[in-house]
Amino acid sequence: MDSNRTGSRTMTYIEAIRDGLRTEMRRDPDVLVMGEDIGGEFGGAFKATKGLEAEFGARRVMNMPMTELAFIGAATGMGLMGLRPVIEVQFADFISTGFDSIVQYAATTHYRWRAAVPWVVRAPSDGGIRSGPFHSQNPEAWFVHTPGLKVVAPATPSDAKGLLLAAIRDNNPVIYFESKPLYRSLRGAVPQGNRATPIGRARIAREGHHVTVITYGEMVRQALLAADGLAPEVAVEVIDLRTLKPLDRDTIMASVRKTGRAVVAHAANRLAGVGAEIAADLGQTAFEYLDAPIHRVGGLDVPVPFSPPLEDAYRPGADDIVAAIRETVAY
Amino acid sequence: MTRLPDDLNVDLHYWMRLTRTMDDQLVTLWKQGRGVGTTFNQRGHEAISVGAGMALEPDDVVAPMHRDLGCYLVRGMTPRRLMANQLARATGVSRGRDANLHGCGDLSLNVIGFISHLPQSMPVALGAAMSFSYRSEPRVALTFAGDGSSCAGVFHESLNLAAVQRAPFVVIVENNQYAYSTPLRQQMAIDSLAVRATAHGVESRTVDGNDVEEVFRSVDAAVDKAREGGGPTLIEARTMRMLGHAIHDGAEYVPQELLEEWTARDPLILHEEKLTSRGLVDHEYLVRVNEKCREIVDDAVEFAESSDWPDPATVSDGVYAA
Numbered sequence: 001m002d003s004n005r006t007g008s009r010t011m012t013y014i015e016a017i018r019d020g021l022r023t024e025m026r027r028d029p030d031v032l033v034m035g036e037d038i039g040g041e042f043g044g045a046f047k048a049t050k051g052l053e054a055e056f057g058a059r060r061v062m063n064m065p066m067t068e069l070a071f072i073g074a075a076t077g078m079g080l081m082g083l084r085p086v087i088e089v090q091f092a093d094f095i096s097t098g099f100d101s102i103v104q105y106a107a108t109t110h111y112r113w114r115a116a117v118p119w120v121v122r123a124p125s126d127g128g129i130r131s132g133p134f135h136s137q138n139p140e141a142w143f144v145h146t147p148g149l150k151v152v153a154p155a156t157p158s159d160a161k162g163l164l165l166a167a168i169r170d171n172n173p174v175i176y177f178e179s180k181p182l183y184r185s186l187r188g189a190v191p192q193g194n195r196a197t198p199i200g201r202a203r204i205a206r207e208g209h210h211v212t213v214i215t216y217g218e219m220v221r222q223a224l225l226a227a228d229g230l231a232p233e234v235a236v237e238v239i240d241l242r243t244l245k246p247l248d249r250d251t252i253m254a255s256v257r258k259t260g261r262a263v264v265a266h267a268a269n270r271l272a273g274v275g276a277e278i279a280a281d282l283g284q285t286a287f288e289y290l291d292a293p294i295h296r297v298g299g300l301d302v303p304v305p306f307s308p309p310l311e312d313a314y315r316p317g318a319d320d321i322v323a324a325i326r327e328t329v330a331y
Numbered sequence: 332m333t334r335l336p337d338d339l340n341v342d343l344h345y346w347m348r349l350t351r352t353m354d355d356q357l358v359t360l361w362k363q364g365r366g367v368g369t370t371f372n373q374r375g376h377e378a379i380s381v382g383a384g385m386a387l388e389p390d391d392v393v394a395p396m397h398r399d400l401g402c403y404l405v406r407g408m409t410p411r412r413l414m415a416n417q418l419a420r421a422t423g424v425s426r427g428r429d430a431n432l433h434g435c436g437d438l439s440l441n442v443i444g445f446i447s448h449l450p451q452s453m454p455v456a457l458g459a460a461m462s463f464s465y466r467s468e469p470r471v472a473l474t475f476a477g478d479g480s481s482c483a484g485v486f487h488e489s490l491n492l493a494a495v496q497r498a499p500f501v502v503i504v505e506n507n508q509y510a511y512s513t514p515l516r517q518q519m520a521i522d523s524l525a526v527r528a529t530a531h532g533v534e535s536r537t538v539d540g541n542d543v544e545e546v547f548r549s550v551d552a553a554v555d556k557a558r559e560g561g562g563p564t565l566i567e568a569r570t571m572r573m574l575g576h577a578i579h580d581g582a583e584y585v586p587q588e589l590l591e592e593w594t595a596r597d598p599l600i601l602h603e604e605k606l607t608s609r610g611l612v613d614h615e616y617l618v619r620v621n622e623k624c625r626e627i628v629d630d631a632v633e634f635a636e637s638s639d640w641p642d643p644a645t646v647s648d649g650v651y652a653a
């Protein structure tokens with residue numbers, strides 16, 4: 001057990017994010033948070049930063065005007081000078097307004113002239129909360145496709161804190177996709193203290209031997225629901241990727257070589273999504289072990305629709321994972 | 332206007348001459364087929380890049396762009412490293428990772444490298460300035476944009492943020508009349524770029540970008556103001572891009588009369604005339620400086636051309652920081 005660990009506390013996913021921010025800001029005076037509406041009593045659209053200004057002051061909790069290109073670029077400049085800014089883009093959907101600052105400048109800097117850019121962009125992502133096309137997106141594939149970035153996507157309160165600590169301490173730009181539907185609906189034990197969840201290592205969320213479901217973010221919860229529903233008839237192994245870049249290809253490969261069947265699931269649209277890379281990789285590294293074609297579960301190739309019947313038709317859930325597992329197992 | 336100190340004026344001349352010599356050599360190399368990719372012409376920009384660079388203290392941070400060769404030189408980036416970068420060698424600033432002056436960042440010299448998406452260095456330099464405020468350090472960050480990139484959204488976002496933050500930040504807009512082939516009148520419906528700063532609550536002024544004394548004096552004042560907590564300044568420095576956008580570009584779209592008008596106001600020649608008329612230097616001195624710069628640039632070319640190419644086995648090295 002980690003020597004920093006002094007027990008754990010049950011908290012929601014968003015409380016774990018706040019705990020992570022507070023932990024790092026107390027530990028390291030170079031850590032600051034910046035973003036729109038994050039300061040003061042208000043504390044952000046989702047209250048992730050509530051109370052931070054009272055504790056750390058406006059110098060370290062910087063309210064930003066609606067200028068994503070400028071303030072993400074400014075975070076890069078702060079990072080070059082040795083600070084560790086944590087940027088909140090109010091919704092992951094709005095990350096596109098800062099795209100050049102992320103994928104062109106920050107992501108390429110270390111390769112080009114060996115200067116580290118240690119920042120984190122916190123991107124509140126995912127749908128299912130009836131928020132329409134511009135407050136529901138899962139744009140992680142854009143960033144997984146960009147050399148020089150790291151991408152993480154916690155599925156539990158424990159990892160929401162642990163991956164945030166790791167992202168802040170990492171010397172590279174990290175996009176941290178937090179899942180809005182988990183914010184207040186998922187509670188769990190969160191270690192107190194400074195223990196980080198290492199970037200690049202997946203977690204076996206449930207052991208099984210018939211089929212492996214590889215997923216991340218809120219879909220881990222859906223996969224566990226699916227696994228519950230199918231047990232004991234089908235023993236489903238669930239891999240929570242935790243990090244999307246760099247992918248933990250070894251853990252994925254080992255599990256699929258064991259089970260011989262794979263379902264890759266994410267809420268983002270399926271076309272050219274992160275799951276496509278995983279499926280293609282397994283087609284090579286586990287080909288001789290596969291007893292069935294690899295199935296992919298993902299959103300439709302349409303903008304995220306608003307009306308509940310439409311959004312439910314768009315967004316995959318536990319039922320879709322169950323159907324994919326059944327098809328894979330029956331092959 | 333008050334004169335700058337004599338020794339400073341002589342220094343400014345040296346760096347402008349070195350910039351011109353190196354730029355002329357780059358043109359020659361490319362015309363001889365010895366270049367790699369493209370290179371960006373500097374002629375007409377020497378007074379701005381040298382004057383602004385010289386106005387900074389060593390602890391200040393600068394983010395130059397592709398027409399600021401003089402600024403890189405002033406900051407201590409050696410002609411050898413810069414030439415090797417132009418020629419894509421392992422000994423170049425970016426070790427063959429980035430082209431011409433792109434990727435020429437070196438934090439040991441407090442120089443931040445730029446990307447092609449101008450003026451994307453603006454928010455980055457602003458962030459450096461914000462870090463100085465955060466740590467209460469008496470330092471200033473300065474960067475450059477062009478008339479073309481002053482039309483981009485990030486230019487305005489950055490000015491707005493700089494004003495709100497009251498950051499120790501100076502931006503020089505090098506108004507050289509053309510964004511690639513597009514003349515000013517097709518880029519914007521305003522006569523002065525300085526008004527763009529006014530709209531955001533940033534103090535601004537327009538200076539003659541071919542008068543290195545005026546450039547230095549105005550940047551020096553803006554840097555002092557920023558260091559004393561007076562907030563950001565925008566300086567529009569007017570000049571003319573005397574050659575094409577890059578080496579491949581003959582710039583036939585530029586009217587001949589315009590070039591003739593600006594040729595008569597060449598920033599290097601103007602300054603040499605000024606120094607001579609003030610009796611600070613004589614013809615022999617100018618010849619000697621010319622020869623010295625020639626030797627430095629020849630040495631840089633020899634160094635670059637005899638340097639190793641980057642090892643293809645290292646292609647994946649350095650994408651991530653440890």
